[in-house]
Amino acid sequence: xxxxxxxxxxxxxxxxxxxxxxxxxxxxxxxxxxxxxxxxxxxxxxxxxxxxxxxxxxxxxxxxxxxxxxxxxxxxxxxxxxxxxxxxxxxxxxxxxxxxxxxxxxxxxxxxxxxxxxxxxxxxxxxxxx
Numbered sequence: 001x002x003x004x005x006x007x008x009x010x011x012x013x014x015x016x017x018x019x020x021x022x023x024x025x026x027x028x029x030x031x032x033x034x035x036x037x038x039x040x041x042x043x044x045x046x047x048x049x050x051x052x053x054x055x056x057x058x059x060x061x062x063x064x065x066x067x068x069x070x071x072x073x074x075x076x077x078x079x080x081x082x083x084x085x086x087x088x089x090x091x092x093x094x095x096x097x098x099x100x101x102x103x104x105x106x107x108x109x110x111x112x113x114x115x116x117x118x119x120x121x122x123x124x125x126x127x128x129x130x
Contacts, residue, residue, distance in 0.1 A: 002026035002119065006097050009124030012087055016128070020082040022097030022121060029073070030054035033103045034080045035110055035117070036071060038093035038126075047110030048095070049082060052103070060106040064090075087128045094123040 008020040022034060035050040049071040052058040059071055070083040080097060098117040103109045109117075 004097055004099060004119050004121035006095065006121040006124040009095060009126045011127045011129065013130050014088055014128055016087050017083070017085045018087065018126060020084065020095055020097075020124060020126070022080045022082075024078045024099070027099075029078045029080060029099065030075050032099040032101050032118075033106060033109055034071075034073075035098045035100070035106075035115075036080075036082045036095060037098060037110075037115065038091075038095045039123075040093040043093075044113075045096075045115060047115070050106040050110040051080065052106045058106050060110050062110065084126070087126075089128045092126060092128050094125050096123045097121045 003025055005023050008018055012018055033052050036048045037045050038048050039045040048062050048065055049069055050060045051071045054073055068086045072081050099119040100117040
């Protein structure tokens with residue numbers, strides 16, 4: 001079964017950290033560009049960070065998360081991670097990962113809607129609150 005499964009969300013205080021995981025089954029994640037997106041209540045889905053295929057490795061970050069979030073791959077686990085540090089209340093959202101075999105650039109993957117990528121996970125809730 002081809003699918004993406006996110007995990008690692010939760011409730012954290014401002015300034016705290018979480019690591020989100022996007023695990024793939026049924027296909028090799030290294031062959032796909034991966035994006036982390038988030039959607040807060042009443043807001044549009046937005047791209048947070050994207051990484052190109054494993055052989056390229058380019059990354060993109062939304063300005064508001066630069067220096068705080070890091071996207072990475074673990075080929076041995078067929079997974080992509082989003083390390084989130086110095087979390088802020090405005091980071092609260094449902095976070096999704098998406099996989100796409102053919103992209104133009106990682107920036108385009110993250111910033112150009114409609115974000116109709118091949119595969120999406122079910123999402124994981126991140127809540128940043130004291």
